[in-house]
Amino acid sequence: MVKFSSVALAVLVAGFSGGAFAQDKPTLTIYTYDGFASEWGPGVPLKDGFEATCNCTVNFVAADSSIGTLRKVQLEGDTTEADMILGLDTAIAGEARATGLFADHGLDLGHLALPTTWTDAQFVPFDYSHFAFMHDTNTMPVPPTSFEELIALDDDIKIAIQDPRSATPGLGLLVWIKAAYGDRAPEIWAGLKPHILTITREWSESYALFLEGEADMVLSYTTSPAYHIFDQDDHTIKAAMFTEGHFPQIEVAGILKSSDQQELARDFLAFLTSVEGQKAIPTTNWMFPVVDLGVDLDASFQGLPQPEKTLVLDEAEITANSAAWIDEMLAAVQ
CATH class of the missing domain: 3.40.190.10 (Periplasmic binding protein-like II)
Known part of the structure; x- marks a missing residue:
């Protein structure tokens, strides 16, 4: 990570x-x-x-x-x-x-x-850990509980994600959506497009935008709230748990x-x-x-919420198709 x-x-x-x-x-x-x-x-x-x-x-x-x-x-x-x-x-x-x-x-x-x-x-x-979107309960007390709920939010709700060509979380999001939705992945990406504030090269850049209030949600991990609890005694940063399951890193x-x-x-x-x-x-x-x-x-x-379902994809399938999936994602969001 x-x-x-x-x-x-x-x-x-x-x-x-x-x-x-x-x-x-x-x-x-x-x-x-x-x-x-x-x-x-x-x-x-x-x-x-x-x-x-x-x-x-x-x-x-x-x-x-x-x-x-x-x-x-x-x-x-x-x-x-x-x-x-x-x-x-x-x-x-x-x-x-x-x-x-x-x-x-x-x-x-x-x-x-x-x-x-x-x-x-x-x-x-x-x-x-599992990939998840972080939200701040002060500004988003009720987060979406699936990609489809996220897509259905007003377009002014913005997310920050990472580039799958340079950052493992970005690649993880790509695989997460493919594992959850299969051939519907381009549809999910097209639905996410209005919500994407930016696609950063690395995780730290997008997470900073979230902490600065520029993005409402950021792609990170189910364990990310532990840092805020440990270092800042801040319990307001939480992971949104999605019903379709989460992909692990x-x-x-x-x-x-x-x-x-x-x-x-x-x-x-x-x-x-x-x-x-x-x-x-x-x-x-x-x-x-x-x-x-x-x-x-x-x-x-202790007590961090964990997915009820851990999604999996075969390594050979990821290796054979990741380049095409990246092209598919870029075509949908650009």
Whole structure:
């Protein structure tokens, strides 16, 4: 999820007869999106926690989006410095898999708690939420309960969404509508057109418009209200729950075949999906953890409404059709 450090290079000093020499620790280079690697994101506590046990250095390299990380590795190919990518999601995993750049992770993930059963051999999930539209109860006390109700509102009710070509939430909305309405998707997009204030490149731009009052609703996540509760004690920002169901975003990480730190990368993924690693996720990335944290899940997440129905689409169908669906959406809203 794209969300609301300085790193010192470490050396291991070993003593030998005749003098002491500095021996470089192995470095694990992880491409991720900027929000994850920021000083307020989960990258900092995950780096600190893993480095305390691995005798290594974790180096996060940030792109402007998770889609950007994939494009960067595609350009670099086998010459990439990345050992792994962290922050893709299930809507783009099929495209990433088709590149042939990713290795099997070889981990037992039977302990995970997700909306769907996880059997992927290459990608490891680390957080999840469902896509939803945020509203402010001060200005919209009764939100729409479906896409069709949203379409039926006065045209002066505006929404901010993200571009599916550059932002995973934008792609998630595309897949959500297709999963809910199938061949009726162009009709839904045409109905949404009068309500679309803007289509931003990234999530942060559209969310800022919502917080500034420029948009009445914004595409985000069912867990986004937790941030406002935790950080601001603000309970007025809520997710509108739709009767047709919601599509989940499950964020994943994958090891690159070209990496010379395969074992270290697997160790990081094991740490990432451990209880200790997962404790860093909720109040930094504002998503649900993929393991049951019990009482350690912050109170801001307790009681958040969740969809009665989780929508699904086959990965192969998304991969084969996403480009056509993007063209279909753009033709309807432009």
